[in-house]
Amino acid sequence: MDNYIEFKNIKKAFIGQLAVKNVSFSIRKGEIHALLGENGAGKTTLLNILHGLFPATEGEIFIGGKKVEFFDSKDAIKEGIAKVHQEINLVPEMTVMQNIMLGDEKRKGILLNKKQMYQETEEILKKLKCKFNAKDKVSRLNTGEKQMLQIAKALKGQAKIISFDEPTSSLSNNEVKTLFSIIKELKSQGITVIYISHKLDEIYELCDRATIMRDGEYINTFEIKGLDKSVLIKNMVGRDVEMFAKRQKPLRANYLQTVLSVEHISGKEGYEDISFNLYKGEILGFFGLVGAKRTEMMKGIFGATPLIQGKIYKNNKEIKNCSPYNAISHSIGFLPENRKEEGFIKDLNNTDNMALASLDYFERNFFQNKKQKYKNALEKGKRVGLMPNDPDFITRNLSGGNQQKVIVGKWLTTNADILIFDEPTKGIDVGSKADIYAIMEELLEEGKSIIMISSELPEIIGMSDRIIVMHEGKITGVLKREEFNEAEILLRAVGGKE
C-alpha cells in the first residue's frame, strides 16, 4: 500500500479568505477514499486543484511519486484524473454520443468520424451496463441516467483517478445501488476513487478510508472499518452535535386548532385530489420518492403554479393564492428545494436577500430604510447561526449551509405563520442541519406551524408530528407520531399500501 496521491502543504486563497489552509495527506492506489467535512470545509476546492481547475496558491501535489502541476482541466484529464461533477453538466439537446465526445471529437480529415465515435461510446456504455443508447437525446434521459452518462464521460479518457462530488444527491435508491456497484467495479479495476458525500451511510458502505477537513484544514484520516460514527461526526463539526434529527423540546401541536386546510386540490403537474389539515404548532412532514409530486403540490398551495381545482382555507377562511405575492400576504412562506435557482438572488448581499420578501415592511414614505434592513439581517443572521454573520457579504459566496440560513432568515423576516420548508437540509452540513432543526422548533414555540418536505427518513421521522406519505401525486398515508415506522412509510411511498 504505497501513497499514490500526495498533497503537500496545499494552500488556496480566494478573495480575502483562505479556503484551504496548509493541507497535507495522501491517498493509496486503488482505494476508495472519502473526503468528509461540513460545507465550506474546503473539500471541493481541494479537488478542483487536483483537477487543474485553478492552481494552488502554495504547495505541491505528487502522483505516483512524480510532482504534477496542472494549468487547466485538460492537463489533468491527460494524466488520467477524471471528475464526475456535482451538478449535472450536459448539453440536453445533443445525443449521448455527442456529449461523451464533446471536446474530444474524432475526425477523418475535416469531417467527423461518427462511426468511430459511436463505437467508442457503445463500448463505454456497455462497460457501465447503461440502459440507454449512444443515439438517445440527453433531454430524454432521467436524472439517474444522466448521472451515469456523467460517469461514462469521465471514464472515457482511460482514467486512473476518478472523483465523485456528492453523486447521490439527485438519485433514487435503485440508482444509488447501481452507482455503488459501478464504483466498486472501478475499484476492482485498480482505479483510485475519491468520494465526497455528506451521507455517512454511503461512506460506510463504500469507502476504505476517510479524510476529514474542517474550515479549510486537514483534521485526520481514518480507516473506516470498525470506526464509530460518532468519532467521524465529532471530527467533522469540531463539537458535539446530535447525530440525528430529534425533537429537543416537548411537542406542542394543538389538534383542535386548524391553521391551514387543503381540500381536494389538483394541478396539471400531476398531483390529484389532495386534502389535509395543518394544525397549530405542528411540523407536518411530507415523505415520498422522486415523482411523488410533493414540491409541485406545495407550489400549487403557495400560488406559484395554478390549481385546477380545490380550495384552501387559512384559519377557516377561504384564501385564493393566485401568486406567491398573495400567499405571502396571507402570511405563508415557502423555502424552495433548489437554493441556487429559486432560493436567493446571486448578486445581492445578505441584507437584501433577507429583506426581499418584506420590502413593504421596510418602506418609509416610498424609501427603503436601509439601516433597519441591515439591523434585521444582523439580528436574523445571529438567530440562524450564520457564519460569517456579515450583512454586507454577497450570499452567493457563502457555503451551501449558510446560503440556506440566509433563506431561512428571509422567511423569518416576513414573520409568516405557516412555513413550507422543501428539503430544508438537502446537501448541507451536519452543523447547519442542527441549526435549522433548532430554528424550526423555536418557530413552533412562537405559535407558528410548519410543513416540511423531506426525502430523508431519519429526518422526517425525527422531526415531524405527523407524516403524510405521497406516491405519484396522491396521498397514500397519514401517520401519527406513535405510528412512525420506516418500513411502513417506505411501503406507502412505493405505492404498496394505501
Place this chain on the structure above:
Amino acid sequence: MKTKFKNLNREISVLTALVVMTILFGIINPVFIGSDNLTDIINQSTIYGLMGLGMTFVIVSGGIDLSVGSAFALIGVIVSKLSVAGMPPLVVILTGLLIGFLLGAINGILISNMKLQPFIATMGTMSVFRGIAYVLSKGMPILNVPTQFRNTVDGIIAGNIRISIIIFAFFAIIFHVLLKETKFGNYVYAIGGNEESARLSGVKITFNKIMIYGIGMMGTSMAALVQIGKLGTGEASAAQGYELNAIAAVAIGGASMAGGRGGVVGTVLGAILFSALKVGLIVSGVETFYQYIATGLVIVIAAYIEIIQAKLADKKGMKLVKKEKKL
C-alpha cells in the same frame, strides 16, 4: 464601508479613464481642456445619457430595449407637432413623458404578459414605432418648433451651460434614488439576478417589468424633448442607431448584460466618456471614419477591463490573507 468601496470600483475606473483621456487629448490639443469645450462635452452627453438612464433599469433587470431609438423619433414627432400647434412647453414635456411611459409599457406587456424575449419584442416595436413616426409626420420634418419650448428644455443658463445639463442631472438623481433607495429598485436587481427566486419571494414580476420598461422609456422621452429643443425640428428619421449608443453607455458604466448588476452612476460616467471620446477625436483632427473604430474599441476594452479587475481582486484577496496571517 469596505464593500461599498468595492462596489464603486467600476465607477472609479471609468472616472480614471475619463481623466486620463482628458489629459491625453489636452496634450494633443489644449483647446480640448478649455472650459467651453468641457461643458460642450457634457452638453453632448445629455442625449445618450438620458437614454442610458432608462436603459440601465432595463439591463439591470436582465432585459434589453432595442426600440428606444425609434421611440425617440416617434416621441420627437409628436411633441414637436404639439409644440408647433401652440401647446405650452410644460404640458408638452409632461405629455412627452407620458407617451414614453406608454410606449415602454407596451414593451413591458409584450415581454411579461406575452412572454416574448426582450430582444425580439423590442426589435418588433422598434420597427412599429418608427413606422408610426413616419405615418404621423407623412415623412416630412416638423419645422419651426417655437423658441419658448426650445428655451425651456435647452436654454442657456450661463456661458455655455444649458438647461439640458440640469435636466440630465435631475433625471440622473431621480433614477439613481429610484434604483438604490426604493422597493421598486430593489425588485429591479432581484428580477435581473434571479427572476424565479424573486417571484417566489412575492415579487410581482409582470407589474414590475411593465414599470421597468415604462419608466425606462421616460429617459428616452426626455432625451427626445431635449433634442427637439436643440434642433428645433422633429423628424421621423431621427435617432437611427441611438439604441446602441445608449446600450454602450450602460455597458461602459459596468452593468452586466446578464442582469443583476449595474448602476446609474456608472451609466452617467459612461455617457460622458463616450461623448468626451467623440469630441476629443474631432479636436485631435482624427477623420470621421476612424472615430467609429475608436468608439468600438473603447466598448471592447471597457468590457475587458472588468475581467482584469476581477482577477486583480482575487490577487488582492490573497495578499490580504497573507497580511492577516502575519498579524
